[in-house]
Amino acid sequence: MVGLIIFGIDPGYATIGWGCVRYQSARYYIVDYGTITTPAEMDFPDRLCMLHKELLVKLKEFKPQTLAVEKLYFKKNQKTAIDVAQARGVIILTARQCGIPVYEYTPLQVKSAVTGFGKAEKQQVMEMTRRLLCLKELPQPDDAADALAVAICHANMCGTPLRRKLAKMNFVF
Numbered sequence: 001m002v003g004l005i006i007f008g009i010d011p012g013y014a015t016i017g018w019g020c021v022r023y024q025s026a027r028y029y030i031v032d033y034g035t036i037t038t039p040a041e042m043d044f045p046d047r048l049c050m051l052h053k054e055l056l057v058k059l060k061e062f063k064p065q066t067l068a069v070e071k072l073y074f075k076k077n078q079k080t081a082i083d084v085a086q087a088r089g090v091i092i093l094t095a096r097q098c099g100i101p102v103y104e105y106t107p108l109q110v111k112s113a114v115t116g117f118g119k120a121e122k123q124q125v126m127e128m129t130r131r132l133l134c135l136k137e138l139p140q141p142d143d144a145a146d147a148l149a150v151a152i153c154h155a156n157m158c159g160t161p162l163r164r165k166l167a168k169m170n171f172v173f
Contacts, residue, residue, distance in 0.1 A: 002024060003022045003023055003024030003025075003029070004022070004023045004024070004065055004066065004155070004158065005020065005021075005022050005031065005062060005063065005064040005065050005066075006020070006021050006022075006023060006064060006065070006066050006067075006068055006151040006154050006155055007019075007020050007058070007059065007062060007064035007066070007067045007068070007095075007100070007151065008020075008021065008067075008068045008069075008147040008148055008149070008150035008151030008152070008153075008154065009067065009068070009069040009070070009091055009147055009150060010070055010143045010144075010146035010147040010150060011069055011070060011072070011084055011087055011088045011091055012084055012087060012143065013038060013044070013047055013048065013051065013083050013084060013086070013087040014037065014038060014040065014047075015035050015036075015037050015141070015143050016035060016036040016037075016051060016055070016087065016091070016143065017033075017034075017035050017141070017142070017143030017144045017145070017146050017147035018033060018034060018035065018036065018055075018058060018144065018147045019032075019033035019139070019144055019145075019147035019148030019149075019150070019151050020032050020033065020058075020062045020064060020151070021133070021148060021151040021152060021155065023155035023158065028132050028133050028152055028155060029133070030133045030134075030135065030148070031062060032062065033139055033144040033145075033147060033148055034144055035141060035143050035144055036050075036051060036054045036055060036058075038050050038051060044083065044086075048086060048087060048090050051087060051090050051091070052090050052093075052094050055090075055091060055094045055095075056094055056097075056098070059094065059095065059098050059100065060098070064100060065100070065101075066100065066101050066102075066103060066154060067091075067095040067100045067101070067102050067103070068102075068103045068104075068105060068150045068151055068153065068154035069088060069091055069092065069102060069103075069104055069105075069150065070104075070105060070106075070107060070110060070146070070150050071104045071105060071106045071107075072084055072085055072088065073106065073107050103154050103157070105150060105153050105154065105157070109153055109157075110125070110146075110149050110150055110153040111125055111149075113149075113152060113153035113156040113157065114128045114129060114132070114149045114152050114153060114156075115128045122142070125145075125146075125149050126138050126139070126142070126145045126149075128149075129145055129148050129149045129152060132152055133148065133152075
């Protein structure tokens with residue numbers, strides 16, 4: 001296997017952003033990206049089940065070696081926070097059932113890794129994601145762009161002890 005296939009997730013339960021990136025020789029290559037959406041009228045447990053099934057399809061399709069997911073950060077609306085936390089649980093469980101290691105990053109870590117500034121604005125993160133992936137246009141929708149940024153963050157974090165561990169497994173960076 002050449003490079004490291006990273007599957008990034010911007011968690012949610014209505015719209016879940018995902019992005020798949022290949023990291024090789026200190027460069028980022030886009031594999032694919034998009035969203036998983038669940039209908040608002042669907043019962044919440046059924047939405048979680050749908051998320052699990054659709055994510056499972058994506059993980060089997062792209063066969064990532066790692067999954068990176070953004071940690072939750074909410075200042076308000078506890079109901080939404082709890083629902084998104086439950087969706088994150090489904091995401092993590094689905095990845096682990098597939099034998100995929102899961103890494104979690106805070107919004108500050110993602111912004112720092114992508115732009116070099118932890119308090120970067122959303123538009124700055126999206127523009128740097130576009131540039132790092134050599135895309136002609138900003139990735140859309142925003143949830144997918146955020147997921148790509150999470151994947152890039154993980155690739156940058158691979159310069160740590162994780163990178164050494166993966167190098168022993170014959171991954172080419």
